[in-house]
Amino acid sequence: MKFSNSMLFPEKNAPNHIKRERSLNMGRLVPFILTSLFIVSVFTFFLLYSPNPLLVIPKQSSDFVQQKQQEVPDQTNITTKPQKEKVQKCDLFKGHWVPALNGSFYTNSSCATIPDSKNCFKNGRKDIDFLNWKWKPEKCELPRFDSKTFLYFVRGKKMAFIGDSVARNHMESLLCLLSQEETPKDVYKDSEDRFRKWYFHSYDFTLIILWSKFLLAGEERITNGTGSSIFDLQLDKVDDSWAKDLPDFDYAIISDGHWFFRVMYLHEGNKLVGCVYCHEPNVTDLNIDFPFRIAFRTAFKYINSCRNCKKMVTLFRTFAPAHFDNGAWNTGGYCNRTAPVSEGEVDFGRFDWQLRNAQIEEFEKAKEEGKRTGHKFELVDVTRAMLMRPDGHPGSHWGNQWMKGYNDCTHWCMPGPVDIWNELMMEVMIRDSGFRSGL
Structure with missing residues (x-):
């Protein structure tokens, strides 16, 4: 082309x-x-x-x-339900006290249930620096107690504190902490005010104290219609006042100790096996740590044999020491310190630490047995921390008009270092669940 x-x-x-x-x-x-x-x-x-x-x-x-x-969280779907976060574990019970500016969780006016005997400020205590300390584990931080998170964690549950008046002191601290979120209803009190029950309606949570001097079955000898402070203790039988209700609980906080410093005759079945402080001929004289150890062994054994208690977590709180200086409670002893002592100032050879070690040994055996029987045991070890807090007791500020001149260096001021027991307990409970819940 x-x-x-x-x-x-x-x-x-x-x-x-x-x-x-x-x-x-x-x-x-x-x-x-x-x-x-x-x-x-x-x-x-x-x-x-x-x-x-x-x-x-x-x-x-x-x-x-x-x-x-x-x-990135969807902000439109955020609710008040706690979110799960993996727990970082460390030894909570080995540490020291450090200054803190947060102060107390509650006050005389914000907690209406502080008993007069632990209301140290009402009874004239002037110093407040003993409130400005927090427990610092060596290798982690102990989260500050949060009442809303705690109540959410135990919603629909029943929790019972089982033990003596120091166990009640522990429960009363928790009651004050939780009342900052919701005022509980007082639903039961026995004639001697030793068995109490409180109910948090919004969370369907029940808090109970069950009084038991020794955890074991025991009776005081009565002379001329008056208590003699001499007890017959049954080493192989638990106190039915707490044991009969055990299947109803989701959490049982077990503790005891200070009633063992009395004259006791110790029995197994119908046999007298010895005594404490009796000094009788032909009766084996035993140290306090013997019935003390056996009491926890028997209590833990009963829990492990309870077929209807497998939903329950047993939280064992160790012995909380008294701090009497220059005498015992009835010989002029007092406790007027206003600040913690360092770990280096604590005598770990003292009898309180030996009692705690006996408890730990029985607890470890029970925990291992619980793995076989399907029962869960957890530890709240407060002894080391509280050995450093001679400043936390009421001392002369306990308002007892019948015992003027005597000091209370056994129980703990509220607010005060006793509140740390519930911070530790809450962290143990969260660790047991495997997750931290933060609102």
């Missing part, structure tokens, strides 16, 4: 009016082309130098962006 110039260059042979039209069209296109080139240049510059260019993201990067978006 033969090509002509008109075919290759048609504009040369076009009529004049067509040439003029094309020239006008080209004139209109030039600004558009220049504008487009400018936009393309700017866009190219942006792609090359912008820190966040709009590039096509490879699949791996796209997955990373999607993952990051999933990690």
Whole structure:
């Protein structure tokens, strides 16, 4: 085929009016082309130098962006339900006291259930620095007690404190802490005010104290209608006043100790096996740590044999020491310190520490046995921390009009270092669940 110039260059042979039209069209296109080139240049510059260019993201990067978006919580779905977070474990019970500016969790006015005997400020205590300390484990931080989180954690549950008046002191501290979130209803009190029950309606949570001097079955000898402070103790039988209700509880906090410093005759079945402080001929004279150890062994054995108690977690709180200086409670002893002592100042050879070690040995055996029987045991070891707190007792500020001149260096002021027991207990409960719940 033969090509002509008109075919290759048609504009040369076009009529004049067509040439003029094309020239006008080209004139209109030039600004558009220049504008487009400018936009393309700017866009190219942006792609090359912008820190966040709009590039096509490879699949791996796209997955990373999607993952990051999933990690951002959806603010529209946040509720008051605690979120689960893995617990970081350390030894909670080995540490020291450090200054804290947070002060107490509650006051005389914010907790209406502080008993007069532990209401140290009401009874004239003036110093307040003993409130400005917190327990610091060596290798972690102990989370501060949060009443709302605690109540959410135990919603629908029943918790019983089982033991003596120091066990009650522990329960009363928890009651004050939780009342900062909700005022509980006082639903039961026996004639001697030794068995109490409180109910937190919004959380369907019941808090109970069951009085037991020794955890074991025991009776005081009565002379001329008056108590003699001499007891017959049955080493192989638990006190039915707490044992009969055990299947109803989700948590049982077991503790005891200070009633063992009395004259006791010890029995197994119908056999007298010895005594404490009796000094009778033909009767084996035993140290306090013997019935003390046996009491926890028998109590733990009973719990492990309880077929209907497998939903329950047994929390064992160790012995909380008294701090009498220059005498006993009835020989002029007192406790007027206003600050903690260091661990280096604590005598770990003292009898309180020996009692705690006996408890720990029985607890460890029970915990191992519980793995076989399906019962769960957890430890709340307060002894070391409280050995350093001789400043935490009521001393002369306990308002007992019948025992003026005597000091209470056994129980604990409220508020005071006793509140740390519930911080430790809450952390143990959370660790038992495997997750931390934070609102």
